[in-house]
Amino acid sequence: MALTGKLSIEIPIHAPAGKFFHLMGRQLHHVQNVCERVHGAKLHEGDDWHSVGGSVKHWTYVIDGKVVTCKESIDSIDEQNNSVTYNLYDGDISQSYKVFKLSFQVTDRDNGGANVKWTVEYEKINDDVEAPYGYMEYLDKCTKEMDSHLVKA
Numbered sequence: 566m567a568l569t570g571k572l573s574i575e576i577p578i579h580a581p582a583g584k585f586f587h588l589m590g591r592q593l594h595h596v597q598n599v600c601e602r603v604h605g606a607k608l609h610e611g612d613d614w615h616s617v618g619g620s621v622k623h624w625t626y627v628i629d630g631k632v633v634t635c636k637e638s639i640d641s642i643d644e645q646n647n648s649v650t651y652n653l654y655d656g657d658i659s660q661s662y663k664v665f666k667l668s669f670q671v672t673d674r675d676n677g678g679a680n681v682k683w684t685v686e687y688e689k690i691n692d693d694v695e696a697p698y699g700y701m702e703y704l705d706k707c708t709k710e711m712d713s714h715l716v717k718a
Contacts, residue, residue: 633657
């Protein structure tokens, strides 16, 4: 059984790509106020929530019905392609994964709205660890909550 893998999910949203990208790339601290499964987020290191490689956030959230924690830093922000890559580590996530990269790209649709493609690249600590399917459900639910918030805003 492979220890490394990649999972992806594509979610249609009503908000334009630029609004979703702005929330995730420039207003990440607001996610905890929008998503039910995000219990808290705080800046752990650095002065800017959106500094590539220069800030670390501490997150508390719910996966598979359990409250879990991790630290997160931004690996890259690509404004031209509306994409961001995050590195998740420490806390509960390190109990199962050596590597956990979370990225998204959002693209406008011709008929209005946009598509958000989330990708998780991971390396499990051993064969007994399941692929992070719970994160796909989490991302689906949070994306829909963020979309609803953005459409109302």
